[in-house]
Amino acid sequence: MWTDDELAKVFVYIHSRAIGLPEKRPAPQISPDTLPLDLNDISSAVRDQLGAAITAKSSDVVEAALGLALLFDVPLSVYFDLSCQLVTEDWHISQEDIIRLLQDAEDARAIPFLRTAIDLKPRLEHLAHDDYGSYYKKCLWALSAIGTPDAIAVIRDCVNSEIAPLREEAEYRLSKIQGPGARCD
Template sequence: MEIEMARKLWLNEITEKEFIDVFFQNGIDSEYVLKLLYGAYKIQDVEAVRWMLYVASKFDLFTLNYTKVLCSLIEADWHKSHEDIAFTLSKLKPLNAVESLYKAVFHELEYLNYDDNFALAVKCIWGLGNINSPDSIEKLKSLSKSTNEIIKSNAMEQLEMHGLFTERQSELILNLFKNEISKEDFIEEFYPDYLYTADEFKRSDYVLKLIYDEYNKRDAQAIEYLFYVSLFFGLITAEYMKIASNLIKEEWYQKQEETVSLVDLTLLSSNQ
């Protein structure tokens, strides 16, 4: 009965009021739908899973109480609702969904064989980005090394949105240095979307944060590249000069002879 009622609602064969009066006899109840979804999962009822997810979405019933069953479902391979579940977990942002979303990136599902855009993997990656926990960030770093270009680029985009420096950005800086990319194209490609139209002060703060992060990681090459960006676009402030002054005194920085130098940090620090 529940499945048929949900289908009729989706087809507009009954009104929402008619659906509620029959389906929710004691009023709209999130826990009741959760119970039905659990039941569908246990008996591997593909249609019931699909329609209970629809009802929960239609009436905005998803809560963190759904996390366990949603994680179990997204890891399962017998149904066809993985993308809907990934989208829901992305909205709920439960910390304990990280492993399930990560596993689902690598799903090889027959019903999705046609999808060369890897929509499920992309939704899972964005879900990891939305959760934004130390664990999810580590998963994104792992995915950013994927041989699958779609998975790799989306993972990098999420890392960049959370203020982390990526291999993609490093390559863009080197291309800028070699005059293989225009200033305008660099800005469009280098900065997260929310900074594309921002003023130079906000972009300066963004690059400064990246430099601090790479300083803490002791990544001399990344620091050199980021200082080049700050100089090229005139983003230098006293804070940058302070970092440069401290950096040239660091023993670990001096030992990294393999670093490709794009800027003279000694000269920059002397201007403090």
């Protein structure tokens, strides 16, 4: 796993390449050859670092590895299994980013992990402010994008939730799937 100094270099590199820096601040001079990874094998680096992050429960490494994956267009297939595992863990802050990746993948193997992610939400301290259900909305969008009968069944189950934002979002999502006037029960 990356050391703190290596991780800092990776973060600076990602942010300077992906989002740029304000014009008043000069771009940091980080040469790709000083990064703690082989840019010719970025897929392996992403997978290795995500695996190490899971073992060490390092939120920062998860964030850096996902940032590299997005920056270098690493196919989700390279780290799909690790993403499914990570979306069910409460020790990092990247659940919403991972949910979006799983939504884009539209892979039915993610269904049970998304179900667990829904149940995980009350334990996610970094989302305590989410009173309006945006986290639930993202989970349900991902299930809707997958669109299989099993995915829709999870959404149907959420209609019976005691958690109002989840229940309301599930009802709304089902109405979009089934069309106007459809019943959600």
